[in-house]
Amino acid sequence: MHRSALGLFTSLMLAAPALAQEEIPPPVISEFTLDNGLQLVVMPDTRAPIVTHTVWYRVGAADEPPGQSGVAHFLEHLMFRGTETYPAGALDRLVSELGGNMNAFTSWDVTAYFETIPPDALGEIMAIEADRMRNVALPPEIIDAERSVVMEERRQVIESNPDGILAEELAATQFQNHPYGSPVIGWAHEIEELSRDDALSFYNQYYAPNNALVVVAGDVEPEAVRALAEQTYGAVPRGPDLPERVRRQEPPQDTSRTVTLTDPRVALPSFTRGWVVPSYRTGAAGEAEALDVLAGLLSDGTRSILYQKLVVELGIAAQANASYDGAAFDMGTFTLSGAPRPDATLEELIAAISAEIEDIITNGVSQEDVDRVADRFARDTVFQRDDPTHLAMSYGLWLANGGTIEGLNTWPDRIRAVTPQAVQDVAARYLGADNAVTGYLLPPAEEPAP
Amino acid sequence: MIVSPRPQRRALTLLLAPLALLAWILPANAQTEFVPITSPGGISAWMVEDHTIPIITLGFAFKGAGATQDPNDQLGRANLMSTLLDEGAGDLDSEAFQTQLDEVGLEIQFSADQDNFSGAARMLSEAREDGTELLALAVNEPRFDQPAVDRMRAQIMAGLVAQSQDPGYAARLMWNEALFGDHPYSRPVEGTVETLPVITIENLRAFHNAVFARENLKIGIVGAITPQEAGEMIDVVFGGLPQAPELIPIPDAQLSFGQELAVSYPLPQTTINMAFPGIAQEDPEFFPAYVMTELLAGGNLLSLLNVEVREKRGLSYGVSGNMVDLAHAHAITIGTSTSSDQADETIEVIKTTLAALAENGPDPVELERIQRYLIGAYPINQLRSSVSIARAMVGQQLRDLPVDYITERAGLIEAVTAADVQAMAQQIFATEPSLMLLGPEADADDLAATTPEPANP
Numbered sequence: 001m002h003r004s005a006l007g008l009f010t011s012l013m014l015a016a017p018a019l020a021q022e023e024i025p026p027p028v029i030s031e032f033t034l035d036n037g038l039q040l041v042v043m044p045d046t047r048a049p050i051v052t053h054t055v056w057y058r059v060g061a062a063d064e065p066p067g068q069s070g071v072a073h074f075l076e077h078l079m080f081r082g083t084e085t086y087p088a089g090a091l092d093r094l095v096s097e098l099g100g101n102m103n104a105f106t107s108w109d110v111t112a113y114f115e116t117i118p119p120d121a122l123g124e125i126m127a128i129e130a131d132r133m134r135n136v137a138l139p140p141e142i143i144d145a146e147r148s149v150v151m152e153e154r155r156q157v158i159e160s161n162p163d164g165i166l167a168e169e170l171a172a173t174q175f176q177n178h179p180y181g182s183p184v185i186g187w188a189h190e191i192e193e194l195s196r197d198d199a200l201s202f203y204n205q206y207y208a209p210n211n212a213l214v215v216v217a218g219d220v221e222p223e224a225v226r227a228l229a230e231q232t233y234g235a236v237p238r239g240p241d242l243p244e245r246v247r248r249q250e251p252p253q254d255t256s257r258t259v260t261l262t263d264p265r266v267a268l269p270s271f272t273r274g275w276v277v278p279s280y281r282t283g284a285a286g287e288a289e290a291l292d293v294l295a296g297l298l299s300d301g302t303r304s305i306l307y308q309k310l311v312v313e314l315g316i317a318a319q320a321n322a323s324y325d326g327a328a329f330d331m332g333t334f335t336l337s338g339a340p341r342p343d344a345t346l347e348e349l350i351a352a353i354s355a356e357i358e359d360i361i362t363n364g365v366s367q368e369d370v371d372r373v374a375d376r377f378a379r380d381t382v383f384q385r386d387d388p389t390h391l392a393m394s395y396g397l398w399l400a401n402g403g404t405i406e407g408l409n410t411w412p413d414r415i416r417a418v419t420p421q422a423v424q425d426v427a428a429r430y431l432g433a434d435n436a437v438t439g440y441l442l443p444p445a446e447e448p449a450p
Numbered sequence: 451m452i453v454s455p456r457p458q459r460r461a462l463t464l465l466l467a468p469l470a471l472l473a474w475i476l477p478a479n480a481q482t483e484f485v486p487i488t489s490p491g492g493i494s495a496w497m498v499e500d501h502t503i504p505i506i507t508l509g510f511a512f513k514g515a516g517a518t519q520d521p522n523d524q525l526g527r528a529n530l531m532s533t534l535l536d537e538g539a540g541d542l543d544s545e546a547f548q549t550q551l552d553e554v555g556l557e558i559q560f561s562a563d564q565d566n567f568s569g570a571a572r573m574l575s576e577a578r579e580d581g582t583e584l585l586a587l588a589v590n591e592p593r594f595d596q597p598a599v600d601r602m603r604a605q606i607m608a609g610l611v612a613q614s615q616d617p618g619y620a621a622r623l624m625w626n627e628a629l630f631g632d633h634p635y636s637r638p639v640e641g642t643v644e645t646l647p648v649i650t651i652e653n654l655r656a657f658h659n660a661v662f663a664r665e666n667l668k669i670g671i672v673g674a675i676t677p678q679e680a681g682e683m684i685d686v687v688f689g690g691l692p693q694a695p696e697l698i699p700i701p702d703a704q705l706s707f708g709q710e711l712a713v714s715y716p717l718p719q720t721t722i723n724m725a726f727p728g729i730a731q732e733d734p735e736f737f738p739a740y741v742m743t744e745l746l747a748g749g750n751l752l753s754l755l756n757v758e759v760r761e762k763r764g765l766s767y768g769v770s771g772n773m774v775d776l777a778h779a780h781a782i783t784i785g786t787s788t789s790s791d792q793a794d795e796t797i798e799v800i801k802t803t804l805a806a807l808a809e810n811g812p813d814p815v816e817l818e819r820i821q822r823y824l825i826g827a828y829p830i831n832q833l834r835s836s837v838s839i840a841r842a843m844v845g846q847q848l849r850d851l852p853v854d855y856i857t858e859r860a861g862l863i864e865a866v867t868a869a870d871v872q873a874m875a876q877q878i879f880a881t882e883p884s885l886m887l888l889g890p891e892a893d894a895d896d897l898a899a900t901t902p903e904p905a906n907p
Contacts, residue, residue, distance in 0.1 A: 047502050048482055048833040080751070092752050097819050099826015101749070116830060148764025152719070156767050156787055159718040268612040302536075302548045312544075312601065318608030341604055342611045372552060379555050382574060385503055387835035443615070 026409045027385060029395075030222035034230060036238040037210025041395060041405070042225045043217040045388045051122055051218030052389040054114040055129050056400040058213070059206035061186075062108040062179040062247050062330070068198050070150070070186015073106040075199045077146050079113065080104075083135040086128050088142075091115075094124060108180050109329040110400045116389055119219045126214075126232040133207055133236050143196045151192070154185050162263040162441055166272070169259050170439040174274055177248050178330060208239025213400050217392035247330060250276055253435040260440045268318060269346040270339035272439040277324070277430045279332035281402055288326040289414050290422040291334060291430070296373035297365055297423065298322035298336075298356070303372065305356055306338075314352060316344035329401045334430060346440070357431055364424040371416075378412040482833045484670075484843055484853050489681035491689040495669035496843040496853060497680050500836075504575040506673040508585070508683070509840030513668060513848055514697045514777070515567035515661035518634040524649050526641015528562035530603060531654050535560045535569075537598035539587035544598045547587075556581040558588060564635055565777040566848060567661065570840065575674040578683070586687045592658060594651045603646050610643055617715040621888045628711055629725055629884060633703040635779055663695035664688060670843025672836040703779040708882040712892040720793040720889025721785070724800070726878050728773055728780030731849060737862045738870040739878065740773060743782055745812055745820045745871065746804070747771025752819070758803050759786060765796050782878060790890045797885075804879045811872030825860045 032040045061072045082088035095102045100117035115125050158164035168183050175181030185191070214233065216225050253276055280288040299306045299322040310317035320338040336357070340349040384390050398408050484496045520527045536551065536558055538544040551558070557572045569589070573581035613619040623638065630636035641649075667688060671680045707727065729739040747755045747769050755769040766786045774781040788796045812820075832842040846855055 045502070047500055048829070050830055050834055089752060092750060093819065096750050096752060097822045097826070099823050099828065099830050101827070101830070116834070118826070118830070145762065145764035149760055149767060152765070152788060153767040155718040155789060160787075265616050267615040268608065301552070303552055311605070315601065315604065318605060318612065339608070339612065341608045375555070376552070379574060382503065383505060383557075383572060386505055386507075386837065389834065 027391060029405055030226075031405060032226050032229070034209065034234050036234065036236060037208075038229070038233050038236075039213045039399070040226065040229050040233075041213070041215045041399060042220065042222040043215070043388070043391055043395065044220055044222065045217060045385075045391070046219050049118055049219050050116060050388065051119045051216060051220050052114060052116045052392045053122060053125050053129070054112055054215045054392045054396045055133075056213040056215065056396045057111045057207055058109075058211050058242075058245070058400055059202075060107050060109040060111055061182060061184040063206070063245070064179070064182075064202070065198075067190060068186075068194060068202075069182045070184075070191045071194055071198050071202050072111055073185050074147065074150055074191070074194050075202050076104050076106045076111055076113075077150060078138055078143075078199050079132055079136060081136070081138060081142050081146070083131050083137050085131050085135070087137075091125075091128050091132075094121070094128070106184055108184060110397065112393075112396060112400075114389075114392070116218075122216070122220065122225070123228045123232065126228050129214075130232040130236050133209065133212065133233070134239075136203060136207075138196055138200060140196055143199075147191065147194060150185065151188070154188060154191065158183070158185065159188075162261055162265055166259065166261045166439050166441050169261070170272060170274065170437060173257050173259050174276065174333070174437045176250060176253070178250050179247055180328070180330065206242070208242075209233060209236050210238050211242055213396065215392045215396040215399070217388040217395075245329070250331065256434055257437045258440070259437065260442065262442045262444055264444050266441055266443045268339050268342065269443060270319070270337065270441045271346060271350055272335060272337040272441075273350075273436050274333050274335045274439075275430055275432075275436050277332050277334045277426075278326075279328045279330065280326045280407075281329060282331055283326070286414070286418065286422055287426055288324075288332070289411075289418050290426040291324045291326060291332070292377070293370055293373050293415060293418045294360070294423050294427055295322045295324040295334070296377065297360075297369055300373060300376065305360075306353065309356055310338070310349065310352055316340055316348055316352060318342075320349070320353060327397060327401060346442075354433070357427065360424060361428045361431070365420045367420055370418060370420055370423060374412070374416045374418070377415050381412055482829070482839065484846075485677070486853055487677050487681060489684040489689070491681075491685040493664055493667070493669070493684050493688055495671060495680065495684055496847065497671040497675075497677060498673075498839055498843075499676060499680075500672065501674045503836075504674050505836060506573050506575050506578060506581075506671070506675050507836035507840045508571045508672075508687075509569070509670045509837075509844045510688075511566045511568040511668045511844050511848055512661055512663070512695070513566055513666040514700070515666065515695065516562050516565045517637070517639040518564055518700045518778075519657070519661065519698055520634070520637070520641070522637075523645060524641075524653055525637050525645040526606065526639070527649050527653060527657055528567060529639050529641065530599075530606060530646065530649060531592075531657060532560040532562045532567065533602040533606070534594055534598060534654065535588045535592050537602065538593040538595050540591045540593075542587065543593065543595060547584075550584055554580040554584055556584050558585060562639065564639060568844070570837070572837070578675065578679070582683045582686050586690075589662065589687055590690050594654045594658075596651065599651060599654070603649070606640055607643055607646055610640060610646075617713050617717070617888060618721075621711075621713045621721075621886060624711055624713065625723060625884075625886050628709050628886075629705050629781070630703050630779065631706060633779070634700060635703050635776065659692075660696040663692045665694045666697070667691070668844050668847035670840040670847070672839045672843075700778055703776075705779060705781055707884050709884040711884070711886040713886075713888045714890065714892045715888065716890045717888070718789065719787040720790040720887055720892060721787040722793060722797060722800075723886040723888075724784045724883040725774075726782045726784075726883045727881050728775070728782045730780050731775055735874065738866050738874040739782065741817070741820055741824065741863065741866045742807070742812075742871045742874050742878070743771050743773050744824060745816060746807065747784055748820070748823070750823070752816075754803050754807065754816075755784065755786075755800060758799050759788075759796060763795075763799065765792050765799065769800070784883075787889075790892075793887065793889065793892075804875065808872065808875040808879050811868045811875075814868055817866075817868055817871060821863050821866065824863050828856060828859065 027043050030042045064071050098117050098121050102115040104113040172181045278287050306320040310320045318339045318341045322336050324334050326332040338349050488494050517528045538547045555577045560569045571585050627636045729736045747753050759765045759769050766788045769786040771784045
């Protein structure tokens, strides 16, 4: 739906475009910083007369003041209500007349706005985005209606389905102190209390050139984009320096916890088991890469361990997945999930998945399997370059969370350098049985698994 | 939606939306020209040659070979077959075939919708020769080994069971049955827990032999490949197929309007769906209807219904509208969801907005904006990636549209007048729509209450 998908950044790194093989050069990228602190990245791609323009603010739901969960996302909605120069609907109207499309999303770490348009409209789009970086109007009379829209969004996206409710509760249980435990859209009782002043205060603190990144990908010349950026974003005054971005951190996690949701809409039981693990930003050298490879080995494709063991050999899984989210600003998560076929039980399934993890911890993995995953990741980075919007999104998220272009371009090489020992080590270090949070989604009258 | 999770193969099968979107009506602009080619073996295709990125993307479809061809006692046959073409072919069993796919670096995907059976392949250009051979095996010599058939069937059945208590699933089944009556469109593409177990290897093989043919084949190729190489690839992959398919003729559906359906379930919102008569693409009235639908409920907050329902009143996260454009059925649908105490108000606002359009016609400024949007959005949405270009070329051929359709299309959109849109609104909204509510106490007032049935009608 238009405007605001809540960010769920699973497997960003798997989608990151970069150098696949020596003979395939990485995308050509230009990077500038304007005098007011705005970072600008341009990735030309002249195959089609289209450009994707994205603005990233280094702020998200995990930066919200206590008691105001959802204010980052609420502000994202309000950002479309216009400025004095470009009143409500002006941006929609311009993009619409061009045949373009636009949207925005909020995650725990970033808030992003993006438009895909013909290249000759880029200057006007930049002018509008630059204007609403400091001059949003927020007429008081629209606040209540927009808050109602957010409440309907919350009902539609989370409260209407058992998976959404369980995911929210799992995160709240997983993170004992870090704000990643609060939903990006906010808790209903706190959304209801959000005011115009709350949104404005958040906006004034965080929306400024020196807290923003613009990534442009498509049929453009870097120098022309730079000139347009200087005319538009360059005229926006630098905001106050932002303090170092330090969130409340997790204490050591040393208990296993269980969250159970029973719902009459559920016919097949399922489970999700998650651990707090390092991200690319917080991990020691090579740890995040090893976790990505581990997730790939477990569940990427039909040759993967979980598919071969649980679907082909034992035939007990309707679904079995592993995923690693290493793109977060703070810690990442590693997640296993699955559902049994109707003729098997959830207990059997969980036992079999746990046995595979135990086997990796005890016996390790083969070089051949690691190489196969690395090859596939490298190939995917080339396929990802097929869509400039994907390119802008992947680089934008990575750079907004503190990564570098060099880091992204060398990612396939670093994946290739992951050893079987490194995979075994991260599995042993992080996927313990005594500190996981497990969620059960159950039909009525079924007892939770042990 | 932004950075999507890595696609997981063999996930639970999702139910198709009750009515397909018209999102992909078709493409071409000055800089990306679709070029018709004919292979040395005489097979036609469209292609776009581009060597910027070393990728080759091939899209194809067998027209008419979708789920409408499933016999009543073998519902789910086309869909089941679509899961089996990468599960072993020629001399390679499932494991050997998938190992080869991985080593060569060929990604293939097959799917069946109601009307057509489609495929897509993607490879790095350095993998062209090996990739072509593997794809040819999958298309020509699928094995349908019993263990693979049983495994895929079990996965699909698990998906059906998983949805069996979901009131949304029950509502979609009921909606399709109510709209389409006894037409094949009323039946679930995935089949049912009764029909899936009886589908045999012989059934699958017979279906494959009957519907994979050169005459109903549509191909689009994009990327780092020359026309000559593309022709060679086409002949290797498709040259061995029979000339003509054996397809059961499918009649046009007679849709039922004026029905009121309700599924009562204690949900936090009430979902509202409406269906009005639609217009076929080949009909001269198509473009006024297309422009009108976009004006009312296109993917944009400026649409009349989004302004009235979302922006002014905060009743909903959004209102969507679609033209259903199946090969044998046409409708215009409008859908939204709102907290249940606001459902009546929301329906009233929608009806009032439709009536106002019929009475007053569109604002000329808004009409012009929509026309510009529809013309400009075409290349932006269709040409953004190899995958979207290939899909567009195949879709255009499935509709028998000319290769330079975009030029004609822009003129036809521009020619739509405010009077045309008003006349269309008067014509379409004179019909009492079919209406479905899903939510708490959805049986209120004059709507007949129904409780959700298990998944297998």
